[in-house]
Amino acid sequence: MRKNTEFETQPQRPTGRRAGSGLAEDTLRGGLRVLQTAAVLTRTGAGWLFGRRPPLPVMLRETFESLGTTYIKLGQFIASSPSLFPDAYVEEFQQCLDRTPALPFRFIRETIESELEQPLEKAYAWVDTRPLASASIAQVHAARLHTGEEVVIKVQKPGVRNVLLTDFNFLYFAARVVEMLTPGLSRSAVSGVIEELQYSMLEECDFRQEARNLDQFNEFLQATNNTRAVAPRPYHELSTGRVLTMERFHGVPLTDLDVLRRHVADPTDTLIAALNTWFSSLMLCDFFHADVHAGNLMLLTDGRIGFIDFGIVGRMRKETWEGMSQFLDGIGRGDHRAVAEAMAIVGMTREAVDVDALARDIERFQDKLANLDPGRLLQGGRQDREVNRLLLDIIRIGEQHGIRFPREFALLLKQFLYFDRYVQALAPELDMFADTRVDLFAPIDQLH
Known part of the structure; x- marks a missing residue:
């Protein structure tokens, strides 16, 4: 790209x-x-x-x-x-x-002016002194350019x-x-x-890298003719290692159920677009978005899905995704032995794995998973804890059989569980493994 x-x-x-x-x-x-x-x-x-x-x-x-x-x-x-x-x-x-x-705005102004080497008023027509968000590394402010475009400015804290x-x-x-x-x-x-x-x-901390990630993700979308998803466009002339100016998105998180139901005729179609975009990025983009929690996926006012915050990304080896594909396919078909074999492939172990015994434990885990109440998965602070509990169960089952997974597997699986939560809350009738509209494994076939 x-x-x-x-x-x-x-x-x-x-x-x-x-x-x-x-x-x-x-x-x-x-x-x-x-x-x-x-x-x-x-x-x-x-x-x-x-x-x-x-x-x-x-x-x-x-x-x-x-x-x-x-x-x-x-x-x-x-x-x-x-x-x-x-x-x-x-x-x-x-x-x-x-x-x-939040830091007082004078510190934000000083950083912007020092990094861009020009007065704030020359770079931007207007900047909101109240932050949209304040995290440990950066603070985000809404702004408008002299050309009229609405942007957000991500400023690294001193x-x-x-x-x-x-x-x-x-x-x-x-x-x-x-x-x-x-x-x-x-x-x-x-x-x-x-x-x-x-x-x-x-x-x-290098916002130039995040800007490159934004560029590459949008180039990936363009190369795959994907018009259903988008990432913010960075303004390189107003960005440095500590200041990132990018297009502002207007919309709601995918988990804002009341708003989604009022503005989207078919939430299932929106979810499928998000799923296909993310899964295809695993192999067809240089990286995948590694933090697709509720705040980082938006339904925009024009109906597209906005992927935001590319500070944390993951990179997937072809062999790991192939093993993960077998893992997900086995879960979808209820083939516990196929799931066990895939876990043995993805995991790192020097011991012989008793695949039959592992398959029996996975079957018991799937029975437990089937008894969960999907409607409770989106309640307040339970989100990350519920996702992580499922992840822990899978990891624990593998380790009981001598399998130790690479961190990229856990990171990838956590994103998958986030999507599974969206599906169960917004479109519980959707079977993401069996529905032909969901392209889980097509990217592998496109590699040469």
Whole structure:
């Protein structure tokens, strides 16, 4: 697919500071961050000594939220990685929210003007000083260009990258110490996870990469003649590594049932369009959207499905998706042995897997799944917890038979379970495995 080479190779814009002063300021901020981390850990330890002793997963989650950006993201990593962490921690960290108090607008203005190297009023005709959203890494504001287009501006909060680097250096050092002091623990078991998470989070901090993701996803839609879905168009001339200006979408989340039923004659058709778009992206795009929860899929006012927030994406190897295809196909046909064989293919194991025994356990799991009340899957804070519980059951069944799944499998399966929840809530009569309108596996046939 075509890439915007000029944008891709654009150097980091200067901030107007001299190199020496910038280095000194970063060093000072790093030192302050270490002191802040020590203060939070000391407070937690003191609370434990004086009798406040909640369960360890609860105490750890509360501590992570107090420590902010890096640790909140680490908590979300734990919540989405049941193959790596104990169930109690995975369940507890489902509550680790990525919402933070909004920064005063003067900080947002300073960042925009420094990054774009021009006054705010010259770049935009109007900017709403009230944020649309505020998360640990960035804050989002509505705006309008001088040409009249409505946009949103995603602005990275000051010092985020420095905090991430400082925190990960500390975490990596601690992980290596643990590995050296723990007999039998792989030298890369913990530090390898830390390195992977650092890479993905620093990539998420580079808004130029997110802009490229938006471009590539829209190019994928154009190449596949998909007119039912769209991603926001980035404005590269008003985007840098810390500021992303993109087209503003108007619509409602796919889980806003009352609005959908008032404005969509056939919710099933909308769901099928979203499903076909996402499944085809697994093989026909360079990546797939790895966070299709309710807030990131919208029904737009013109009837298209809007895929938003491409800060977190996944990349799928052909072999993994082929195994996953067999897994989903087996579930759809009720063929428990086929499901077991697919799990043995996708999972990493050095042991011989008793496929018949695994198939029997999967059959019991499917009976349990069939007894769930679909109508309760969209209720408030139960969303992520319910999805993750199903994921945990599948992962646990595999591990009982000596299978350990790669994280990409768990990440992919979680997105699938999100879609399954949409189907059960909006169009429970739809069988996404058997309905010929849903193209789960066609992309593999198109590869050469």
